[in-house]
Amino acid sequence: MTDGKQLKEKLFYERKNGWEIINSETKEDIYKFCNGYIEFLNTAKTEREVVKYAINQAEKNGFVDIINYENLKAGDKVFYINRDKSVYLAIIGKNNIEDGINVIGSHGDSPRLDLKPNPVYEDNGFAYLKTHYYGGIKKYQWTAIPLSIHGVVVKPTGEKVEICIGEKEDEPVFTITDLLPHLAQEQMEKKLKDGISGEDLNILVGSIPYNEKDLTEKVKLNILNILNEKYGITEIDFLSSEIEIVPAFKSRSSGLDSSMVAGYGQDDRVCVYTSLKAMMEIENPETTAVCIISDKEEIGSVGNTGMESKVFDRFVSEILNKLGFNKPNLLEKVFCHSKMLSADVDSAMDPIYSSVSEKNNASFLGRGVALSKYTGSRGKSGASDANAEYVGYIRRLFEENNILYQIAELGKIDIGGGGTIAYILANKGMDVIDCGVPVLSMHSPYEVTSKFDIYSAYKIYKIFWN
Numbered sequence: 342m343t344d345g346k347q348l349k350e351k352l353f354y355e356r357k358n359g360w361e362i363i364n365s366e367t368k369e370d371i372y373k374f375c376n377g378y379i380e381f382l383n384t385a386k387t388e389r390e391v392v393k394y395a396i397n398q399a400e401k402n403g404f405v406d407i408i409n410y411e412n413l414k415a416g417d418k419v420f421y422i423n424r425d426k427s428v429y430l431a432i433i434g435k436n437n438i439e440d441g442i443n444v445i446g447s448h449g450d451s452p453r454l455d456l457k458p459n460p461v462y463e464d465n466g467f468a469y470l471k472t473h474y475y476g477g478i479k480k481y482q483w484t485a486i487p488l489s490i491h492g493v494v495v496k497p498t499g500e501k502v503e504i505c506i507g508e509k510e511d512e513p514v515f516t517i518t519d520l521l522p523h524l525a526q527e528q529m530e531k532k533l534k535d536g537i538s539g540e541d542l543n544i545l546v547g548s549i550p551y552n553e554k555d556l557t558e559k560v561k562l563n564i565l566n567i568l569n570e571k572y573g574i575t576e577i578d579f580l581s582s583e584i585e586i587v588p589a590f591k592s593r594s595s596g597l598d599s600s601m602v603a604g605y606g607q608d609d610r611v612c613v614y615t616s617l618k619a620m621m622e623i624e625n626p627e628t629t630a631v632c633i634i635s636d637k638e639e640i641g642s643v644g645n646t647g648m649e650s651k652v653f654d655r656f657v658s659e660i661l662n663k664l665g666f667n668k669p670n671l672l673e674k675v676f677c678h679s680k681m682l683s684a685d686v687d688s689a690m691d692p693i694y695s696s697v698s699e700k701n702n703a704s705f706l707g708r709g710v711a712l713s714k715y716t717g718s719r720g721k722s723g724a725s726d727a728n729a730e731y732v733g734y735i736r737r738l739f740e741e742n743n744i745l746y747q748i749a750e751l752g753k754i755d756i757g758g759g760g761t762i763a764y765i766l767a768n769k770g771m772d773v774i775d776c777g778v779p780v781l782s783m784h785s786p787y788e789v790t791s792k793f794d795i796y797s798a799y800k801i802y803k804i805f806w807n
């Protein structure tokens with residue numbers, strides 16, 4: 342090797358494609374791991390289903406609801422369910438908890454369409470459900486695709502009816518119609534963001550009239566009758582419901598080489614699955630390990646199930662109480678000594694839309710889990726910026742364990758921006774860095790990730806807690 346080549350190898354930071362540095366055994370492990378992930382995506386399409394899945398896994402692995410513990414000791418595994426939409430899990434460490442905890446936090450909610458409180462109406466012989474979109478969607482992507490209905494209806498008696506239609510092969514699916522190109526001249530002249538309006542995102546649910554003469558709104562009546570027979574609900578019950586419309590199609594392996602996963606809700610269920618899976622494999626950690634699956638991230642982390650709520654603080658306080666040595670200001674002290682990975686997806690460089698990325702500082706599919714030192718927009722505004730000392734610590738974890746990673750910004754400067762729950766935990770005093778899987782077509786009904794990156798996220802989450 343020439344001097345120059347040697348020097349270059351020593352001094353340059355060369356970014357590698359993960360598939361080129363693994364053997365066939367690891368590749369098999371990756372594919373096997375991702376089969377489980379795909380199954381999870383097809384099982385848990387809403388935040389409530391994510392929580393149900395997480396609790397099921399946790400109970401199988403020895404986790405117990407914290408209310409059932411009077412006293413906690415090292416090695417104990419607990420969880421706290423926040424209103425069926427968010428969950429926190431912890432494994433008590435051997436070290437003094439005053440020296441901090443290790444947190445990994447993801448979110449179980451994804452962009453979708455929610456039903457309005459008064460959703461059902463009839464128009465020209467069709468019955469529809471009106472929706473109000475949730476999170477950042479491109480509205481045109483939600484027309485002319487198969488959709489399913491998931492959610493709960495709570496009656497004044499407290500009885501909770503769970504609804505899920507459109508996932509099984511023998512069940513009907515739903516769709517939002519779009520205009521045929523032949524007559525869409527006017528629509529096609531509009532700006533993309535105005536092509537489909539929010540008030541036109543109405544789900545087509547029926548077309549057979551109730552069989553009786555001299556009656557108005559017979560199609561709506563027939564649909565309400567079907568719902569009543571199946572679920573025992575009437576129109577007013579929609580007032581106290583949370584019903585979500587999500588893509589009905591299945592998540593699948595993608596690409597001729599099956600190197601990717603295509604599916605709905607990978608933001609942020611890819612980080613939910615990888616962190617949960619890692620958590621299930623941890624035993625007796627030195628430092629208390631905490632896994633957060635939060636809700637409402639897509640609309641600003643607000644409300645009592647969002648990360649901004651004090652419910653997480655209450656969970657950690659409860660741990661301190663049950664360890665038997667809580668005292669004034671201990672919670673704040675614990676937080677200030679804690680470390681966190683904000684496990685949320687990153688926008689990957691898409692060669693078709695490369696103009697929005699600065700390729701020296703973009704994440705690529707297949708190059709490993711992506712770190713974002715900061716997010717935000719316009720001059721880092723709103724960013725939680727990880728301290729260099731902490732980034733150094735995280736780098737060591739990756740490099741000592743030979744886990745491939747990359748570090749990236751979300752797009753070119755001043756082109757847009759975004760954020761995660763990172764700042765919320767950083768505000769409590771924790772050291773936080775974003776660490777998640779790069780995604781193509783983020784927030785669309787069919788997002789794409791690399792199996793290599795998914796596996797590398799799982800690996801580093803496990804190492805972080807251990």
Ligand code: MN
Binds near residue numbers: 448608609638685686
């Ligand atoms: Mn996210």
Ligand code: MN
Binds near residue numbers: 608639784
């Ligand atoms: Mn998102």
